[in-house]
Amino acid sequence: xxxxxxxxxxxxxxxxxxxxxxxxxxxxxxxxxxxxxxxxxxxxxxxxxxxxxxxxxxxxxxxxxxxxxxxxxxxxxxxxxxxxxxxxxxxxxxxxxxxxxxxxxxxxxxxxxxxxxxxxxxxxxxxxxxxxxxxxxxxxxxxxxxxxxxxxxxxxxxxxxxxxxxxxxxxxxxxxxxxxxxxxxxxxxxxxxxxxxxxxxxxxxxxxxxxxxxxxxxxxxxxxxxxxxxxxxxxxxxxxxxxxxxxxxxxxxxxxxxxxxxxxxxxxxxxxxxxxxxxxxxxxxxxxxxxxxxxxxxxxxxxxxxxxxxxxxxxxxxxxxxxxxxxxxxxxxxxxxxxxxxxxxxxxxxxxxxxxxxxxxxxxxxxxxxxxxxxxxxxxxxxxxxxxxxxxxxxxxxxxxxxxxxxxxxxxxxxxxxxxxxxxxxxxxxxxxxxxxxxxxxxxxxxxxxxxxxxxxxxxxxxxxxxxxxxxxxxxxxxxxxxxxxxxxxxxxxxxxxxxxxxxxxxxxxxxxxxxxxxxxxxxxxxxxxxxxxxxxxxxxxxxxxxxxxxxxxxxxxxxxxxxxxxxxxxxxxxxxxxxxxxxxxxxxxxxxxxxxxxxxxxxxxxxxxxxxxxxx
Numbered sequence: 001x002x003x004x005x006x007x008x009x010x011x012x013x014x015x016x017x018x019x020x021x022x023x024x025x026x027x028x029x030x031x032x033x034x035x036x037x038x039x040x041x042x043x044x045x046x047x048x049x050x051x052x053x054x055x056x057x058x059x060x061x062x063x064x065x066x067x068x069x070x071x072x073x074x075x076x077x078x079x080x081x082x083x084x085x086x087x088x089x090x091x092x093x094x095x096x097x098x099x100x101x102x103x104x105x106x107x108x109x110x111x112x113x114x115x116x117x118x119x120x121x122x123x124x125x126x127x128x129x130x131x132x133x134x135x136x137x138x139x140x141x142x143x144x145x146x147x148x149x150x151x152x153x154x155x156x157x158x159x160x161x162x163x164x165x166x167x168x169x170x171x172x173x174x175x176x177x178x179x180x181x182x183x184x185x186x187x188x189x190x191x192x193x194x195x196x197x198x199x200x201x202x203x204x205x206x207x208x209x210x211x212x213x214x215x216x217x218x219x220x221x222x223x224x225x226x227x228x229x230x231x232x233x234x235x236x237x238x239x240x241x242x243x244x245x246x247x248x249x250x251x252x253x254x255x256x257x258x259x260x261x262x263x264x265x266x267x268x269x270x271x272x273x274x275x276x277x278x279x280x281x282x283x284x285x286x287x288x289x290x291x292x293x294x295x296x297x298x299x300x301x302x303x304x305x306x307x308x309x310x311x312x313x314x315x316x317x318x319x320x321x322x323x324x325x326x327x328x329x330x331x332x333x334x335x336x337x338x339x340x341x342x343x344x345x346x347x348x349x350x351x352x353x354x355x356x357x358x359x360x361x362x363x364x365x366x367x368x369x370x371x372x373x374x375x376x377x378x379x380x381x382x383x384x385x386x387x388x389x390x391x392x393x394x395x396x397x398x399x400x401x402x403x404x405x406x407x408x409x410x411x412x413x414x415x416x417x418x419x420x421x422x423x424x425x426x427x428x429x430x431x432x433x434x435x436x437x438x439x440x441x442x443x444x445x446x447x448x449x450x451x452x453x454x455x456x457x458x459x460x461x462x463x464x465x466x467x468x469x470x471x472x473x474x475x476x477x478x479x480x481x482x483x484x485x486x487x488x489x490x491x492x493x494x495x496x497x498x499x500x501x502x503x504x505x506x507x508x509x510x511x512x513x514x515x516x517x518x519x520x521x522x523x524x525x526x527x528x529x530x531x532x533x534x535x536x537x538x539x540x541x542x543x544x545x546x547x548x549x550x551x552x553x554x555x556x557x558x559x560x561x562x563x564x565x566x567x568x569x570x571x572x573x574x575x576x577x578x579x580x581x582x583x584x585x586x587x588x589x590x591x592x593x594x595x596x597x598x599x600x601x602x603x604x605x606x607x608x609x610x611x612x613x614x615x616x617x
Contacts, residue, residue: 015034042082055067115131142228190255274404286343302317317376369493
């Protein structure tokens, strides 16, 4: 049944490449084709999750291209494909400019994510990881004529690429250890590497995963990524690229456990991100920035689950978060299109103006806050139970992250339902002057995702939860008392924030994300540029002088050739005369020469036009 995997990966990859290459010629039908292809991918992913196909093919020396659907990937595949379908449906209804390029890049990105989910070897994972990063760069900077958006895409790309070097370190450790076989560098066998190589592989994968999941200290790139279209944010930062960092740690959880230190590092990195990014989310004044910070904070729970060995809780939280956060990002995009703003102060009363959209947004926000019986309430509590069994201080840190989640979610929902304050400019002035409205076709995917945010928490409750835990081998199970206490705590925080009308005191520096990007420039970027500048000066001064001295010696050695100048001059004159006579008798006309020059110029122009296209992303 390997044909299922070929179809699952090949269909979006081929359709995406065709649309991206066709460009404006395919704009008329790009959106429809994208939705149809994503629907087929959803059906194929569901079939693959049930039938569990696998595929292996020669790839690199000592390595193979391996794909397989197992218990873990089988649960996540339909979730990724489902969110992708709904996001592309929303994008088709929103009418994004240059649709062929947009939908083509989105389909290529989806194909790379599907390969990442099903990869069985490090070489396959690296292949998909690279394409996913490159596609995210082009999508974040999709509006390439605006320099800030391109700069944001570049910041996100460089930050994640820096962390991605860890995957190469892990692959090098696997190869250097000599632990190679027919399925070289299998992800499932990394925990059996010899001592020091195992630690190096764990460190590399941990760094790469933390970077992709926007965990500390890499979180700042997610803030810049919000300059991309809302549909891009809804996919990349809910079920796709950011989620893949957490998924990778769940995939290699045996490796983390085998080292001991890597599991603890992952658990505490996730807990620290949940707390610190929670404070940052509270201080945001822009809805997409609040959602971005909350994404990193919620992925902190997934990373913590990988550290404490709660694979089932981690994957359930990942799936519930995908539905919740994609619904929130799409709702933010709908308001941005209708009102021309994503500022929280300007969104006061937006829920009243569009009650269906406000209702869907509220359901998703309540899930984010951990309100019973919605999705993230149950999944988050499952992880906290596992954390308590692992370390009580870790549990306290996770509980603090959960309280902060309720606070930043409550801030958003309080503002969208509050009436416009007296004496302030109405957020709807722009709407009254002819801005776009929220269409039913935009509401359909948002509503479906909101329903998913409401019910996907059942994965860790009741019979469904028992099945998930049995398949993935999770030990943690929250008691009814723990679930009730967690829900009451979230409700209490929500009430307090509602009474305060969403006004919360921000952490100093929260609006600038604690200046993490500036710190990265000081610690990493500036030293690298300074080193490059020093090497350039060394090249200009030292090496160029050496070349000049060598040239002088060559010229001095050529002095002996001066005696032959007379003979050479005579020979040169004779050759020139012969060439002149030959040219006089030649049948090549001026017209022919002009035509050749014109042809060369036309070829250069065509090559220039072709070269410009990749520069647009």
